[in-house]
Amino acid sequence: MQRTKFGEMACSIARTLDVIGEPWSPLILRDVWVGMNRFDQLQADLGISRKVLTERLNHLVEQGVLERVPYDKRPRYEYRLTAKGAELVDLLMVMAAWGDRWLAGEAGPPVLYRHHACGEISRVDLRCAHCGEPMHAGDVDLLPGPGAAVSG
Amino acid sequence: MQRTKFGEMACSIARTLDVIGEPWSPLILRDVWVGMNRFDQLQADLGISRKVLTERLNHLVEQGVLERVPYDKRPRYEYRLTAKGAELVDLLMVMAAWGDRWLAGEAGPPVLYRHHACGEISRVDLRCAHCGEPMHAGDVDLLPGPGAAVSG
DNA sequence: TTCTTGAGTTCCTTGAAGAGACTCCATGAC
């Protein structure tokens, strides 16, 4: 349904939601990220209905976020992140960082992230690609871009 | 419905989805961010049904992401981002950045972001809070955190 | 040959989203 629900909106947020905005899609991506690549693994881990899992996987493959790779001569496939999909997982890390900060409660975060480059437990931080200073929603002005006035 | 759908999962991504994972919620937040603060404005801009808009706003207020502020003696309210909500908008900026990169097409991005600190058109970049180097999904190991083994 | 296993399909029921009319209530116009 949601396939073209938001996409007409000339808004990159809406367009992104057309790719991973449907229920379960972000969690499917997370699972693939941590190495759960197969249909039955995903179905068992998420407790999602097989029908919906099929639909979501097909959509994510169509969108170029996952690829379906045979791993056996039998009809056996597994799902892998594409480059496009890997960058979506960056988004999931930011989502996790927000959840860690605001929803983790007493127990603390369920998952820690160790950064390869420095070897430390860390978290992701948003910075300006131009000047390197922190960049948050309150630190920017929004201007119409070249793709602003899409008509039709 | 989705209110506690994913939240039991001891996963900050799932918990975050319980807050803004429902259809329309991210777009409602975006609209409030850019200054559309009132019920009828939101309803007209999004084309969402009034019933669903009511449900979403209530949920976002319950979650502490928006606050409902009277702006007149009459029963007139507007919705504002809380600090918690403003940090969610950071997530939307990352979402927009992904959409700009992968879905904008020929026309280019519909919106540009000018960073206050440097005055330049820029985009958000993910860096390690510890060492300041780029931090992407492929650059981290995941380890169980203190809140990992939530039972019940 | 039959069994098993991964990867889906199909069908039926339940529950959420959409559309749009209706309500409530304080104010300003008359």
Next chain:
DNA sequence: GTCATGGAGTCTCTTCAAGGAACTCAAGAA
């Protein structure tokens, strides 16, 4: 005082998506 207005919702009905569970299909194992 009465009426009209406009923002902010509620109510109801229909449509469409999600859940659950049984069924199918292909190929290698016993």
